[in-house]
Amino acid sequence: MIGPGEYIDPLLLRPFSLADITPPDDKHPNGSLIFFIRVAGKGTNILKRLTVGTSLSVIGPLGLGFPPVADDEKLLVVAGGIGIASVLGLTKKYQGVPLFYGDRTKGRMLNIEWLEMPEDDIHITTDDGSCGKKCGVLEFLESHISQLRESYTGKIKIYACGPHGMYRAMAGMNLNAEVYVSLETPMACGVGTCLGCAVDTVNGLKMVCKDGPVFNLKDIIWDG
Ligand code: FES
Numbered sequence: 001m002i003g004p005g006e007y008i009d010p011l012l013l014r015p016f017s018l019a020d021i022t023p024p025d026d027k028h029p030n031g032s033l034i035f036f037i038r039v040a041g042k043g044t045n046i047l048k049r050l051t052v053g054t055s056l057s058v059i060g061p062l063g064l065g066f067p068p069v070a071d072d073e074k075l076l077v078v079a080g081g082i083g084i085a086s087v088l089g090l091t092k093k094y095q096g097v098p099l100f101y102g103d104r105t106k107g108r109m110l111n112i113e114w115l116e117m118p119e120d121d122i123h124i125t126t127d128d129g130s131c132g133k134k135c136g137v138l139e140f141l142e143s144h145i146s147q148l149r150e151s152y153t154g155k156i157k158i159y160a161c162g163p164h165g166m167y168r169a170m171a172g173m174n175l176n177a178e179v180y181v182s183l184e185t186p187m188a189c190g191v192g193t194c195l196g197c198a199v200d201t202v203n204g205l206k207m208v209c210k211d212g213p214v215f216n217l218k219d220i221i222w223d224g
Pocket of ligand 1: 188
């Protein structure tokens with residue numbers, strides 16, 4: 001949870017995925033925490049305009065991340081839009097896993113150099129064809145899985161971060177895989193007390209900030 005320390009409006013901190021951690025170097029003797037911020041409202045607009053050296057209010061890390069991957073499981077990582085921030089660490093931890101990364105258009109996407117992955121492992125899609133394949137990221141994922149299934153019958157895990165519409169679509173697909181998603185909801189306290197981030201699951205109401213943000217997709221009950 002991050003907010004500009006000196007502001008009292010907006011009062012609340014905003015939740016962000018910790019995209020990366022870098023070790024100390026000459027420029028940053030204490031190391032760095034890296035966040036990607038897409039301006040979406042007043043709070044993120046204030047963060048964007050902060051100058052170097054400004055102190056921030058930060059609470060974290062909070063919540064539970066993606067579960068470990070066993071040696072005999074194949075992992076596929078999916079990022080929709082700014083969801084790339086949540087899965088960037090996975091692509092570094094599990095080197096060699098394919099990343100499926102889609103957005104509406106190239107201008108909204110992360111510079112590919114940030115990914116620090118072999119280009120063969122990166123599958124990019126855009127809705128307008130300005131970068132990578134012109135299709136939805138799930139369409140690409142689905143065709144990759146059906147090709148993979150021609151020679152592989154073992155367990156596939158998919159770790160995804162993107163908009164809720166992407167998750168709903170995934171819930172309706174037959175991906176033949178265990179899917180974990182990182183949810184984003186409005187958050188106020190970040191520590192499980194305000195109940196503002198509650199999500200309905202087959203195991204009852206869960207707090208995205210404390211019990212998540214990562215959930216097994218099959219456990220989430222979608223409205224409507
Ligand atoms: Fe308060 Fe999750 S943000 S309970």
